[in-house]
Structures are given as C-alpha cells and as structure tokens.
Amino acid sequence: MKKEDFIKDLIGFIDQSPVSYYAVNNAVDFLEENGYEELREADSWELEDMGKYYVKRDDTALIAFNLRSDLVKGFDLIGSHTESPTFKLKSNAEIADSGYLKLNVEAYGGMIYSTWLDRTLSLAGKVIYKEDGEIKTDLVNIDRDLLTIPNAAIHMNRNVNKDFAYNPQNHLYPIVKTIKDGAEADGFVQRLLGDYLSIDSKDIIDFDLSLYDRQKGSIISDSIYQVGRIDNLASVHASLKAFVGTFSVKTNVLILNDNEEIGSMTRTGADGTFLSDVLKRICLSLDKPLEDYYRAIENSFLISADGAHAIHPNFKEFSDPTNIVNMNEGLVVKIAANGAYSTSIETKARIINIAKDLGLNLQFFHNRNDKVGGSTIGPITASRLGIRSIDVGEAILAMHSIRESAGVDDHLDAYQIYKRFYEED
Incomplete structure (x- = not known):
C-alpha cells in the first residue's frame, strides 16, 4: 500500500x-462493502462462527466484530472516538442583530477558539421530521459556504495579539448574512433544512446540527497532512482499515465511541453500557455461560487509539525534556502516572513486540509535570470492564484546532501495527 494513496484515502474520509453522524455512516458503508451484517439492539441476535457483524447506537457510535465462537480466548479490541470539538446550534438559534442574521451556538469540547474565526463554515448533523404520518430521520450536510465568525478589526481591538480572550457568549456567533428586517431571521434554520430535505419546514420536529470547516484537507511537502478532525478520525480510519476481514483465534472488535471530548458519560460514550452490552450479548447469543464472558474479559486486550502530542518547534518548552515525540518517527505510546492513560508495563510489552516484528519505531509520551494533559476512552473502558488496555496515538500538532497537522508516515505505521494486532494469535 502506497502511503500517499493511504493518506489521500484518509483525507477523503x-x-x-x-x-x-457521517463518520459512522461512512464506516458503515465501508463495512457493508466488505460483507458485514447489521445487528439491531432491539432484535434477537443469531450469530455464526466467522461471522462479520456491526451494531450502531444513535447513529454516532458503532461496534463491529469478527466472531470466533471460542470466546474464552478473549477479545482483541481497538477503540477510538468519532467526534471532535465544534460548535453546536442551540434551540431557537436565529438572532437578528445590527443588520445581520447570526446563530446562537454553544461550544462542544475543548477547542482553540481563535482558529474558528474568519473561516468559511457550514452545518451538518441529523434531522427528525414527520412525513406521511411517520417519524423519519435523515443526515444533512449543507454542502455550501454558509457561515463565518469574523474577528473584530485590530484597529478596534488592539489587544487581540496580546492578552485578549474570546468570550464564547459574546464573540463567537456565526454570521449567516445581512438582513433588512428582523423577520427574515424567523425560522431560517427550519427553512434551510426543509429545502435540503425537500419537505415542508413545518414538518421538522428537531435537529442536531454542528459547525464544520469548509476547507478540504491537504498534504504539505509530502510529509505532513493537514485537515480538521485528525483527532480522532485518523484513529477511526486506521483501525477501520486494519479491522476489516481480520480473523485470529480471538474475536476482533472495532469500537467507535461518541462524546469522548465531553467526558464519555453518555449512551454512546465509553462510560456508557454500549461495549459491555455488545460483548455480553455475543456470549448469550452463542449460549455461553456468564463465566465464559468473564474468562473472555480476562483474556482480552484493548488498544485505545487517540491523538498524541508532537513536539512543537515553536513551543518546545511544552514538551517533556526526555520523552520527545517527533512527527513521522512512529506510533506514540501514551503514559501517565495519574491514570489519565491506561498503559501499563504488561500492555506496553505486546505493542513493543509487534512494532519490533514489523521493524517499526515506537515513541513514548509523558506530560510535563507542570502540564495537565487530557485523557481517553482507555482508562474508562479498562476500569468499567476490567480489560487490559494501552493508549497509543499518532503525533499531532495543533490538537483541537479547526485544522490539525500530522505525519504521513505515522498514519501508515498505525495501520500496520493495528492490523498485526488483529491478526496475531
């Protein structure tokens, strides 16, 4: 596989x-193209050895598995998350203000506010509506230049490059257009969605819409790629591609959780019941006793795949002095004494061995002692289910910016390690 083609595929994804919603929808398309069968949580499951299955929850989370009937051998799992920091539309979002139509939004996740300003934006998400007496749902992507969040001119805000802080309540409303009359604002979003779906806007019951950047991804000087949502769609892409069609003596599992950026305490997040429900139902559908489930958990291994911090050449003081992470120098193992990452000495050994067998380099990340880092789905899943886990990721610059940067080589390395992980007995 050529790394340039692999990166172009990632950027396209x-x-x-x-x-x-679209990350899960696109993952489903790829799974179904490769022979995976959908299971529904409300239905009874009839599973077969060597069967290929997936199940969605609320269209933003997904679990797929390549089944082996000897469950006691355990599960090999790779988990990542489908969402990234953004702005979400509030209810009654339209505001007529000073001759403009703007929209009321709230921040989702810990974003770098300034990167969202002076860019061309649009809206995407999910809509629920009534048609011919039935409740229906559809995904929507307003595929046109729709919104922008303008900065104030430096002549009016001389501190913008000094100690100015954007107030999300006052400064970050996206502007749609100029208007002559406040009445033009009334029902704008409903009409926009009605036109998109070719339905009467009055039939729309509710919607969940988020802002996104209209600029497409790109490759910079052959070694760096730049696009939004690398954290964590790069992990979704690499694990999805590695997972499809892989069988070993264990049951391989792909986990795509939602809501990691806000703590995972949701129905679709890692702190919910989705994964444990699926794994238990696999055992039940094969008429295995509950004891076999617990034996399987003890023999299981989770890779929690999420972005890692590369050293920044302009902010070297933010990195730990003896654990420097460089872009395009290998997959990163993330370690934290405070438990923010799930890596342990036992779990490191397996990934180190895989990398050595493939002739690939690994790097090791620790936060500086005076920096508070983030966390992942790894510690949550490990503590809830008792699964051994390791946290790894690709080295990224500008994490949680509207556009992040990562290494071309690192993405292919991640895929190769994930694929070997799924294939080995």
Whole structure:
C-alpha cells in the first residue's frame, strides 16, 4: 500500500465526515462493502462462527466484530472516538442583530477558539421530521459556504495579539448574512433544512446540527497532512482499515465511541453500557455461560487509539525534556502516572513486540509535570470492564484546532501495527 494513496484515502474520509453522524455512516458503508451484517439492539441476535457483524447506537457510535465462537480466548479490541470539538446550534438559534442574521451556538469540547474565526463554515448533523404520518430521520450536510465568525478589526481591538480572550457568549456567533428586517431571521434554520430535505419546514420536529470547516484537507511537502478532525478520525480510519476481514483465534472488535471530548458519560460514550452490552450479548447469543464472558474479559486486550502530542518547534518548552515525540518517527505510546492513560508495563510489552516484528519505531509520551494533559476512552473502558488496555496515538500538532497537522508516515505505521494486532494469535 502506497502511503500517499493511504493518506489521500484518509483525507477523503475526513472531508466526507464533517460530524460524528457521517463518520459512522461512512464506516458503515465501508463495512457493508466488505460483507458485514447489521445487528439491531432491539432484535434477537443469531450469530455464526466467522461471522462479520456491526451494531450502531444513535447513529454516532458503532461496534463491529469478527466472531470466533471460542470466546474464552478473549477479545482483541481497538477503540477510538468519532467526534471532535465544534460548535453546536442551540434551540431557537436565529438572532437578528445590527443588520445581520447570526446563530446562537454553544461550544462542544475543548477547542482553540481563535482558529474558528474568519473561516468559511457550514452545518451538518441529523434531522427528525414527520412525513406521511411517520417519524423519519435523515443526515444533512449543507454542502455550501454558509457561515463565518469574523474577528473584530485590530484597529478596534488592539489587544487581540496580546492578552485578549474570546468570550464564547459574546464573540463567537456565526454570521449567516445581512438582513433588512428582523423577520427574515424567523425560522431560517427550519427553512434551510426543509429545502435540503425537500419537505415542508413545518414538518421538522428537531435537529442536531454542528459547525464544520469548509476547507478540504491537504498534504504539505509530502510529509505532513493537514485537515480538521485528525483527532480522532485518523484513529477511526486506521483501525477501520486494519479491522476489516481480520480473523485470529480471538474475536476482533472495532469500537467507535461518541462524546469522548465531553467526558464519555453518555449512551454512546465509553462510560456508557454500549461495549459491555455488545460483548455480553455475543456470549448469550452463542449460549455461553456468564463465566465464559468473564474468562473472555480476562483474556482480552484493548488498544485505545487517540491523538498524541508532537513536539512543537515553536513551543518546545511544552514538551517533556526526555520523552520527545517527533512527527513521522512512529506510533506514540501514551503514559501517565495519574491514570489519565491506561498503559501499563504488561500492555506496553505486546505493542513493543509487534512494532519490533514489523521493524517499526515506537515513541513514548509523558506530560510535563507542570502540564495537565487530557485523557481517553482507555482508562474508562479498562476500569468499567476490567480489560487490559494501552493508549497509543499518532503525533499531532495543533490538537483541537479547526485544522490539525500530522505525519504521513505515522498514519501508515498505525495501520500496520493495528492490523498485526488483529491478526496475531
């Protein structure tokens, strides 16, 4: 596989996945193209050895598995998350203000506010509506230049490059257009969605819409790629591609959780019941006793795949002095004494061995002692289910910016390690 083609495929996947709904939808398309059968949580499951299955929850989370009937051997799992920091539309979002139509939004996740300003934006998400007496749902992506969040001119805000802080309540409303009359604002979003779906806007019951950047991804000087949502759609892409069609003596599992950026405490997040429900139902559908489930968990291994921090050449003081992470120097193992990452000495050994067998380099990340880092789905899943886990990721610059940067080589390395992980007995 040529790394340039692999990166172009990744960028295409991200460009076509402006929000988590589309990330899951595109993953489903790829799974079904490769022979995976959908299971529904409300139905009874009839599973077969060597069967290929997936199940969605609320269209923003997905679990797929390549089944082996000897469950006691355990599950090999790779988990990542489908969503990224953004702005979500509030209810009654339209505001007529000073001759403009703007929209009321709230921040989702810990974003770098300034990167969202002076860019061309649009909206994507999910809509629920009534048609012919039935409640229906559809995904929407307003595929046109629709919104922008303008800065104030430096002549009016001389501190913008000094100690100015954007107030999300006052400064970050996206502007749609100029208007002559406040009445033009009334029902704008409903009409926009009605036109998109070719339905009467009055039939729309509710919607979940988020902002996204209209600029497509790009490759910079052959070694760096730049696009939004690398954290964490790069992990989704690499694990999805590695997972499809892989069988070993264990049951391989792909996990795509939602809501990691806001703590995972949701129905679709890692702190919910989705994964444990699926794994238990696999055992039940094969008429295995509950004891076999717990034996399987003890023999299981989770890779929590999420972005890692590369050293920044302009901010070297933010990195730990003896654990420097460089872009295009290998997959990163993330370690934290405070438990923010799930890596342990036992779980490191397996990934180190895989990398050595493939002739690939690994790097090791620790936060500086005076920096508070983030966390992942790894510690949550490990503590809830008792699964051994390791946190790894690709080295990224500008994490949580509207556009992030990562290494071309690193993405292919991640895929190769994930694929070997799924294939080995």
